[in-house]
Amino acid sequence: MTGFQHRNDLIGIFAQNKVAANLLMIIMLLTGAWGLSNLNVQFFPNFELEIVQVRTVWAGASAEDVERSLTQPLENALRSADDLDDMSSTSAQGVSVVTLEFPEGSDMGDKVSRVEELVNSVRNLPQDSERTEVTHLARYEDIARMMVYGPDDLRQLRPLVRRLERELLDAGISRVQINGLPEEEIAIQVPRRHLEDLSLSLDQISQKINATSRDLPAGMLGRDESGVEMRTQSQRRDEKGFADLPIISDENGRLVLVGDVAEIERRARPNQVTMTYKGKPAVEMKLQRATTADSLKSAEIMNNYLADIRPRLPQGVELVLYDENWQLIKDRINLLLKNGLGGLILVVGILYLFLNGRVATWVTVGIPVSFMATLAVMYVAGGSINMISLFALIMALGIIVDDAIVVGEDALTHHQTGESSLEAAEGGARRMLAPVMSSSLTTIAAFIPLFVVSGLIGKFLGDIPFVIVCVILASLIESFLVLPGHLRHSFKGMTKAKIGSFRKRWDVRFDEFRDGTFQKAVTWAVDNRMATLAIALSTIILLVGLLAGGRMGFTFFPSVPGNIVVASASFVSGTPPERVHAFIDHVEEQLYETDKALGGGLVKFAQVSKGMSYLSDAIQSQKGDQFASVFVELIANDAREVTNDQFTTKWESLITKPPGLEYFSMAARKGGPPGRDLEIRLTGSTDTELKMASLELTEAIKAITGTRSVEDDLPFGNLQLMYELNATGAALGLSTDGVGRQLRAALDGQLVQIFNEGDDEIEVRVMLPDDERHRLSTLESFRIYLPNGNTVPLSSVVDIKERRGFKALRHADGQLAVTVLADVNTKVANANAIREQLAASVLPQLVEKYDVHWAFTGKAEDQEQTKTDMKQGALFALAMIYIVLAWVFSSYGWPLVVMAIIPFGIVGALMGHFFMGITPTILSMFGVFALSGIVVNDSIILVVFYKQLREKGESIRDAVIAASRLRLRAVLLTSLTTIAGLLPLLFETSLQAQFLIPMAVSISFGLAFATFLVLFLVPALLSAMEYRLNPAEKTA
DSSP: OTTOOOOOSHHHHHHHOHHHHHHHHHHHHHHHHHHHHHOEEOSSOOOOOOEEEEEEEOTTOOHHHHIIIIIHHHHHHHTTOTTOOEEEEEEETTEEEEEEEOOTTOOHHHHHHHHHHHHHTOOOSOTTSOOOEEEEOOOEEEEEEEEEEOOSSGGGTHHHHHHHHHHHHHHTOSEEEEESOOOEEEEEEOOHHHHHHHTOOHHHHHHHHHHHSOEEEEEEEOTTTTOEEEEEEOOOOSHHHHHTOEEEEOTTSOEEEHHHHOEEEEEEOTTOOEEEETTEEEEEEEEEEETTSOHHHHHHHHHHHHHHHGGGSOTTOEEEEESOHHHHHHHHHHHHHHHHHHHHHHHHHHHHHHSOHHHHHHHHHHHHHHHHHHHHHHHHTTOEEOHHHHHHHHHHHHHHTHHHHHHHHHHHHHHHTTOOHHHHHHHHHHHHHHHHHHHHHHHHHHHGGGGGOOHHHHHHHTHHHHHHHHHHHHHHHIIIIIHHHHHHHHHHHHTTSOOOHHHHHHHHHHHHHIIIIIHHHHHHHHHTHHHHHHHHHHHHHHHHHHHHTTOOOOOSSOOEEEEEEEEEEEEOTTOOHHHHHHHHHHHHHHHHHHHHHTTSOOEEEEEEEEEEEEOTTSSOEEEEEEEEEEEEEEOOGGGOSSOHHHHHHHHHHTOOOOTTEEEEEEEEEEESSSSOSEEEEEEESOHHHHHHHHHHHHHHHHTSTTEEEEEESOOEEEEEEEEEEOHHHHHTTOOHHHHHHHHHIIIIIEEEEEEEETTEEEEEEEEOOHHHHTOTTHHHHOEEEOTTSOEEEGGGTEEEEEEEEESEEEEETTEEEEEEEEEEOTTTOOHHHHHHHIIIIIHHHHHHHHOOEEEEOTHHHHHHHHHHHHHHHHHHHHHHHHHHHHHHHTOSSHHHHHHTHHHHHHHHHHHHHHHHTOOOOHHHHHHHHHHHHHHHHHHHHHHHHHHHHHHTTOOHHHHHHHHHHHTHHHHHHHHHHHHHHHHHHHTOOOGGGTTTHHHHHHHHHHHHHHHHHHHHHHHHHHHHHHHHHOGGGOOO
16 A cells, blocks of 8 residues: 555545445436336427417408418507517418427516517408417427227317316326317398398398397396396207397288298208218317327326226227327337337447456446436436437446546556555546546547527527536546445455356456557557547548538438328318318228238228328428328338338329319328428519519429429418499498408308307307308399499499409518428438528529528528537537646647547548438537547557656556556447447437437447557657657657
């Protein structure tokens, strides 16, 4: 123990007191178990949407009227909202939706209050529009969808579906969305001949019905006696009740009832969605969880409820689950756990191969201890177990043992030279404190900039730097407070333990390699410094050549193929629904023919929606009588050889497309952040020019190889008849508003009242009969009521002209806009290259021709923002790494030698993508950031030992060579364990893990290449710099 003096500081206390070390370890394990039991399991990390939606309904209004009378006044007021990042809007038939986006971390309660104030300040909205709703959009994740079907009459399902909804919510499901259960109305249809006979207008009949069919309180009576309430319960709730209401008495004093002059029918409101499954009416219930709920626990609630309710269902009613997102989450998590377990086994195997068995055991114990401590911090910070955090833990498998390896290997080396167990264990911790702390700080410095990546990508991938930093901090605590005490105890027993024959042979062979072949190679590298540097630089030149030759592209975020395929049809507005329904039934028939043709057993579930179709992302929907779709769930990708593209290509080839079909698409849902591969927004002053420009751009994109599902979000609507009050009408006392109200009452129906029936709201409308409203010839004989009660033909008081309208009009930052969207087949094309091609030729021509402006949005916008953030982050990371190294080495030059390895790590990472045939992605860039912090760790250890040897008086050449030789085991161990932890994932063939593999490639290949160079290039550079500073020691 000569020269060693035990100190009673934190390291000394824990090194000497094994009980204290064990108690700290137990505390870390227990807090981790507590965190693990409470962490939610979900698909992606928790994050809040800083989005406020302003929604106003104006039934019967066209998209153009909604834009002019609702959206524009609201946008003008909302522009003054504080800290507004982005404002967009959609004006569709009968509804206006304005979406406001605010900066991350905003107080959304305050923002919603401010938006409500601004909305209330708008006083010129249409009187018959509904009250504007202001909501903060909450994020929900799907658990599964449930189809309820059986009876031939949909009305038999309505009370059952509502009961299921209530019971599921009571059981703990966060939200249930219902599709295919149409909202209903009671339509009171009065023919024009009866109106003329009674000399009444629809408005007058509506007033009479509304005045008679009411539930009203009349107040309290007899309070000084018994006290009673007076009220009327006259609200009619069915066809017969409304039919018995009196309208007027005729000349003979006989009451004329509503049923005498009107046909009364309870039915679905217009433009409602209906669904069928196996040819029978069906209702879809989408079960969702809030971000604070656990996906697997929610699924357990759902499955337990279904097991309980199925035996109690009415006869003939069936429930079937599909699109079970919870199962996908479970499968992906199990996939990552399997890869993580494989990586753990490899890491432990390498530890036992290179280290003494006792040391390897206690280094291995540090893995679960550090992981459990990390899980505890994750829970306290509001994290969750998800795809991203699990991947980060797998990535940390190798990193987590690096600190313990360095401390354990140094302590073992000194113990083998004769030091006591306490001296070796405590001394190893003290000697390695500075280099390990600095290497940890450099790794943290490389990850910290990833915290500031903004936008959706930052929210999706933010768990990676958070988990890694937590793991590194936990590893430091374990390596310097827990491990030394265990090493001291292990070293005591080592003197009695017999060394196995394999260990002896392995150590002898390794020493022979280190002191023979390796030392010769290092000596050559140091003596031929320029040649070594030239060889290293040649790899950079090779990479530059690959990039310049276009042999390596870039994909922002890889898409994970899903199991959901959707066929969507959009007919020309005004197409009879019967034609739409007949075509979608044909599409469904060909689906099953496709399944047979491709071998059968591919289709797991299929349902037909009439009145709704999907955009080509297979997620966003649009509703209307001209839309229809078939929603298909295929068996898992890994369980079939037929790809989604092959299936949809075959399916579409069997379909006969009829006249009037405006758009037909087949799309497969993809995993990952929302958005299409190509999104180009055009803004301009007129909807007609924008539509023409978008159609031209759509055709140009279709002509590019590798693009598919090209569409725009400015769909044509119905043919519009534009009326304008003429001089005759004005002279007769009519107004545009008055004529519009009469027309709207006749065609869309006069809303009389709304009453509740259970959970449903039933509208009561008075209107002309369907056979009159559905014929254009009705306008020729339509009569308008004058203020004096007389009537005149409509054609005599208004001028009418035709115009093609739009289904929806969209604004971006207050300007009229249209977005052209497309998917890209990454096997044959690259989205970035296509954007460059469009920006160089097509888009400038559109600007010149149509006076529009363009911008790449969606993923391209996120990509540019992320690139900007990462460029700034890279500069910050490099600066922080340099500062840490300069502090550790007390030198301005040595940090540059250590950091010189970073570019070569990047070379290895990108070359790894090339050899693996993988296109770099944003996750590859995250991997490069991680790599920058990891690769310098080996260099730090080598340079620290060089410094110690120089202080002992060794020459530059001998010190450099000796440092490389003595630290070979530690350098190989730290690198191999990190690579081994990721190795199973690197060769994972499941499609569900493909989007994570690029990051594993960056770290594994980059670290492997950099480690090789650390052992040869860093000694060469270090000796070159030292000879330059100390020319007297330079040898020939």
